[in-house]
Amino acid sequence: xxxxxxxxxxxxxxxxxxxxxxxxxxxxxxxxxxxxxxxxxxxxxxxxxxxxxxxxxxxxxxxxxxxxxxxxxxxxxxxxxxxxxxxxxxxxxxxxxxxxxxxxxxxxxxxxxxxxxxxxxxxxxxxxxxxxxxxxxxxxxxxxxxxxxxxxxxxxxxxxxxxxxxxxxxxxxxxxxxxxxxxxxxxxxxxxxxxxxxxxxxxxxxxxxxxxxxxxxxxxxxxxxxxxxxxxxxxxxxxxxxxxxxxxxxxxxxxxxxxxxxxxxxxxxxxxxxxxxxxxxxxxxxxxxxxxxxxxxxxxxxxxxxxxxxxxxxxxxxxxxxxxxxxxxxxxxxxxxxxxxxxxxxxxxxxxxxxxxxxxxxxxxxxxxxxxxxxxxxxxxxxxxxxxxxxxxxxxxxxxxxxxxxxxxxxxxxxxxxxxxxxxxxxxxxxxxxxxxxxxxxxxxxxxxxxxxxxxxxxxxxxxxxxxxxxxxxxxxxxxxxxxxxxxxxxxxx
Amino acid sequence: xxxxxxxxxxxxxxxxxxxxxxxxxxxxxxxxxxxxxxxxxxxxxxxxxxxxxxxxxxxxxxxxxxxxxxxxxxxxxxxxxxxxxxxxxxxxxxxxxxxxxxxxxxxxxxxxxxxxxxxxxxxxxxxxxxxxxxxxxxxxxxxxxxxxxxxxxxxxxxxxxxxxxxxxxxxxxxxxxxxxxxxxxxxxxxxxxxxxxxxxxxxxxxxxxxxxxxxxxxxxxxxxxxxxxxxxxxxxxxxxxxxxxxxxxxxxxxxxxxxxxxxxxxxxxxxxxxxxxxxxxxxxxxxxxxxxxxxxxxxxxxxxxxxxxxxxxxxxxxxxxxxxxxxxxx
Numbered sequence: 001x002x003x004x005x006x007x008x009x010x011x012x013x014x015x016x017x018x019x020x021x022x023x024x025x026x027x028x029x030x031x032x033x034x035x036x037x038x039x040x041x042x043x044x045x046x047x048x049x050x051x052x053x054x055x056x057x058x059x060x061x062x063x064x065x066x067x068x069x070x071x072x073x074x075x076x077x078x079x080x081x082x083x084x085x086x087x088x089x090x091x092x093x094x095x096x097x098x099x100x101x102x103x104x105x106x107x108x109x110x111x112x113x114x115x116x117x118x119x120x121x122x123x124x125x126x127x128x129x130x131x132x133x134x135x136x137x138x139x140x141x142x143x144x145x146x147x148x149x150x151x152x153x154x155x156x157x158x159x160x161x162x163x164x165x166x167x168x169x170x171x172x173x174x175x176x177x178x179x180x181x182x183x184x185x186x187x188x189x190x191x192x193x194x195x196x197x198x199x200x201x202x203x204x205x206x207x208x209x210x211x212x213x214x215x216x217x218x219x220x221x222x223x224x225x226x227x228x229x230x231x232x233x234x235x236x237x238x239x240x241x242x243x244x245x246x247x248x249x250x251x252x253x254x255x256x257x258x259x260x261x262x263x264x265x266x267x268x269x270x271x272x273x274x275x276x277x278x279x280x281x282x283x284x285x286x287x288x289x290x291x292x293x294x295x296x297x298x299x300x301x302x303x304x305x306x307x308x309x310x311x312x313x314x315x316x317x318x319x320x321x322x323x324x325x326x327x328x329x330x331x332x333x334x335x336x337x338x339x340x341x342x343x344x345x346x347x348x349x350x351x352x353x354x355x356x357x358x359x360x361x362x363x364x365x366x367x368x369x370x371x372x373x374x375x376x377x378x379x380x381x382x383x384x385x386x387x388x389x390x391x392x393x394x395x396x397x398x399x400x401x402x403x404x405x406x407x408x409x410x411x412x413x414x415x416x417x418x419x420x421x422x423x424x425x426x427x428x429x430x431x432x433x434x435x436x437x438x439x440x441x442x443x444x445x446x447x448x449x450x451x452x453x454x455x456x457x458x459x460x461x462x463x464x465x466x467x468x469x470x471x472x473x474x475x476x477x478x479x480x481x482x483x484x485x486x487x488x489x490x491x492x493x494x
Numbered sequence: 495x496x497x498x499x500x501x502x503x504x505x506x507x508x509x510x511x512x513x514x515x516x517x518x519x520x521x522x523x524x525x526x527x528x529x530x531x532x533x534x535x536x537x538x539x540x541x542x543x544x545x546x547x548x549x550x551x552x553x554x555x556x557x558x559x560x561x562x563x564x565x566x567x568x569x570x571x572x573x574x575x576x577x578x579x580x581x582x583x584x585x586x587x588x589x590x591x592x593x594x595x596x597x598x599x600x601x602x603x604x605x606x607x608x609x610x611x612x613x614x615x616x617x618x619x620x621x622x623x624x625x626x627x628x629x630x631x632x633x634x635x636x637x638x639x640x641x642x643x644x645x646x647x648x649x650x651x652x653x654x655x656x657x658x659x660x661x662x663x664x665x666x667x668x669x670x671x672x673x674x675x676x677x678x679x680x681x682x683x684x685x686x687x688x689x690x691x692x693x694x695x696x697x698x699x700x701x702x703x704x705x706x707x708x709x710x711x712x713x714x715x716x717x718x719x720x721x722x723x724x725x726x727x728x729x730x731x732x733x734x735x736x737x738x739x740x741x742x743x744x745x746x747x748x749x750x751x752x753x754x755x756x757x758x759x760x761x762x763x764x765x766x767x768x769x770x771x772x773x774x775x776x777x778x779x780x781x782x783x784x785x786x787x788x789x790x791x792x793x794x795x796x797x798x799x800x801x802x803x804x805x806x807x808x809x810x811x812x813x814x815x816x817x818x819x820x821x822x823x824x
Binding site: 070071072246247256257259260265266267268270271281282283284285286 | 495496497498499500592595596597598599600603606607610611614655659753755757807808810
């Protein structure tokens with residue numbers, strides 16, 4: 001199903017639009033241009049502006065954006081390269097625009113999905129009704145490496161586990177959206193959503209003056225309100241802190257950015273200590289109690305006494321304090337089981353089970369390779385499919401059948417046969433494309449979308465998210481660690 | 495404020511101040527080296543103009559480990575660009591930027607952007623570019639970046655603890671530097687103690703004053719020939735002279751009054767004592783005591799003060815019983 005852009009180009013440049021030639025593929029959904037060459041409604045105003053704007057000005061603005069991102073230091077560290085190396089995530093000037101009506105559906109679907117996932121997490125650590133009902137196979141959950149038995153029977157404030165969720169959406173050939181992945185551990189990227197918007201407003205204020213683009217910049221306020229709401233019983237004015245693994249973490253910029261935007265302390269493990277099940281920060285005026293921790297450290301590294309004993313990032317005794325209800329962690333421990341790729345196929349059933357509603361957002365059809373018939377099918381159709389590790393993330397450990405070399409296919413085949421339950425497979429989706437500036441001018445590049453859903457006493461999300469773009473022609477991998485870039489995402493007001 | 499944050503801020507500002515002071519010293523040396531000079535006592539290192547910045551900063555040993563001979567180019571390479579010299583301008587700006595990056599939530603985004611762009615620029619320098627663009631121009635640029643950063647700090651940062659620790663770092667470093675410059679120059683420039691009262695080489699002392707932006711101030715205040723005695727008075731006792739020991743101690747003492755509480759009275763007392771020494775000091779007494787001895791004593795005390803600030807606020811002994819008792823109370 002993957003589409004060869006070179007083969008399938010609709011080669012009819014519109015003569016009245018000389019400055020920016022833009023060809024799209026007939027069989028891939030393009031966010032801006034319909035197959036007949038017309039401009040889709042949400043892009044009408046933008047496309048007009050693009051045509052009126054000289055390419056030289058655009059080029060100058062691109063340079064300006066790059067310089068500004070460097071100076072502001074919006075960088076990410078790259079693992080496996082020289083230590084401490086920082087890179088810019090490429091930023092593309094063409095926004096990804098979503099109509100108000102489309103967003104309405106996405107908004108409803110996202111709330112529904114995250115609500116069901118939180119209900120699922122509460123359930124599997126308490127009564128396990130969904131397992132007893134046989135809707136999700138018990139062994140897929142209970143023997144999952146991300147399932148934390150230490151969380152069984154423990155109550156967390158409001159019964160909410162995934163306070164911050166980043167749900168990856170993609171649009172396929174006919175324009176329909178699919179959920180590709182639920183990120184319920186420590187989803188990142190929201191700082192780029194905010195900085196991209198700031199950059200676009202600075203570079204092209206005229207676009208915002210003439211169109212009704214819904215704002216997203218209040219995200220930090222919503223996040224802070226959410227975290228305040230998680231305070232352990234009896235604390236009216238809780239102290240909130242963001243826990244980071246440190247300046248060498250790839251998402252460090254974001255940790256610092258969010259702490260600053262919320263006006264709370266950014267702490268590293270050694271800045272905290274636990275005494276009598278109470279967490280304190282080491283401050284210049286002595287110990288200060290911490291009530292809520294927005295932690296950007298994985299479960300395994302949170303507390304060397306409870307999890308990995310070799311962790312230098314964590315805080316000894318943190319889990320005991322958490323268990324005693326003296327501190328709240330966001331997200332809760334043990335959310336990883338619900339965003340595991342082997343649990344993902346069951347999310348639509350969770351929605352029906354917990355909410356007795358029909359899912360608004362569709363899942364991508366998924367083959368579970370521990371099932372013999374699925375596995376046989378996948379092995380027979382490997383060159384057409386995408387294969388992912390169930391615990392993988394960041395675009396690593398992934399096979400994209402249509403673009404893989406014979407040797408790679410064979411290597412994956414052997415790995416699947418050796419451990420089928422470590423993998424899932426999905427049809428290769430023709431991800432939608434969005435116009436993107438590349439060396440040769442404006443060209444279609446594949447995009448996805450990650451909105452951020454905040455759950456607490458209420459469920460909140462800002463209209464928008466992070467649009468990631470695969471900058472290499474034909475590539476479907478949007479991860480920043482693999483050469484992806486980002487765009488501003490506009491949701492238009494109706 | 496987190497101790498770690500305070501520590502990074504303190505060292506961020508110290509490193510920027512150190513980069514500026516190094517630039518000042520090199521600039522004056524560079525200008526001096528363009529004048530004909532007489533070697534007063536051949537064979538003595540400090541008799542060579544290019545040795546002075548090394549001695550003042552305590553870098554002579556490190557320098558001679560890397561370079562067998564003293565030359566303008568080598569001193570510039572070592573003190574500006576050398577990544578193995580932790581006091582080089584390159585390393586100071588890198589360290590300051592790393593500190594800022596690790597606590598960027600505690601400073602304003604303008605401050606971080608300013609420091610980051612200074613770092614991005616200095617990173618692109620090698621010796622060829624330094625020479626091509628002009629050494630003086632580069633040193634001037636370093637000074638201006640330091641001024642700019644201080645201006646951005648004063649103009650944008652909330653007057654909270656972060657501001658106080660930044661200010662503390664700047665003025666401790668500056669006091670240390672002024673005392674060192676004065677001491678080394680005193681040795682270099684005064685052939686004998688008998689010359690203390692007399693007029694000496696206009697160029698040499700003018701250079702010393704210029705290195706601490708004190709030349710014009712001297713003219714304004716004294717309207718007279720330069721004498722070592724007045725230079726000492728200006729740089730030690732005048733509190734209206736921004737880089738004098740007195741001015742620095744005013745800032746340090748005042749800042750510590752903001753920061754200290756009942757657990758940290760001892761630091762405030764030590765700073766107050768040192769402040770009183772410059773506040774009530776008299777030039778005659780300093781000369782009688784011996785300028786060199788006076789400055790050595792000052793340097794030792796300011797270094798002790800820095801250590802105590804560090805132990806109390808920045809990197810306290812974490813697991814001491816005191817902390818645990820405090821935690822029980824918090």
